[in-house]
Amino acid sequence: QITLKESGPTLVKPTQTLTLTCTFSGFSLSTGGETVGWIRQPPGKALEWLALIYWDDDKRYSPSLRSRLTIIRDTSKNQVVLTMTNMDPVDTATYYCAHGNSYGPTHFFDYWGQGTLVTVSS
């Protein structure tokens, strides 16, 4: 059974760097075909894909946020970490990590964490 859980700060100040951790079980990110992604949802708005990391450590980022995002994995801990620099109040959102399914050119997401709300405010 695949499960994912996000953790990190609930409040960050403008200009700070956000670091979120996704801890997962039920699969290994060193197994061929496996991927983990991050998606966010600002209050009252739509889902927005942020980043994806592959089993071979390849990475993909949203073109609009690429300069601010870094995604890394720790296969020994079954964790994926997302950092986002220069946080702004518009980055206030619920951040989700999800297991990617590679049945296609890129990915859809078949298992999701519960999400963690991050508020950006001074």
Place this chain on the structure above:
Amino acid sequence: DIQMTQSPSTLSASVGDRVTITCRASQSISSWLAWYQHKPGKAPKLLIYKASNLESGVPSRFSGSGSGTEFTLTISSLQPDDFATYYCQQYNSYITFGPGTKVDIK
């Protein structure tokens, strides 16, 4: 970038109604489209992938169709548990979600 639109943005319906949600892509995405159901405070739930493939465990009242740039999600007989927001997502090039369709009680 591939842009996704959905219509309607809000849909009011009653239990037992047949509900159809439309998703359009700004360019052809073949059949690389997924549908999710999302309830407040919960994780999004995958319903459909590759436009018409029902995810395991999803009730058969949900169905998807379409290819190219136009897609539909149909709920054949709306149940109380189905009141939620529905998102489409293209995965032909990068990943883009639609703006969502909220299905609420009429």
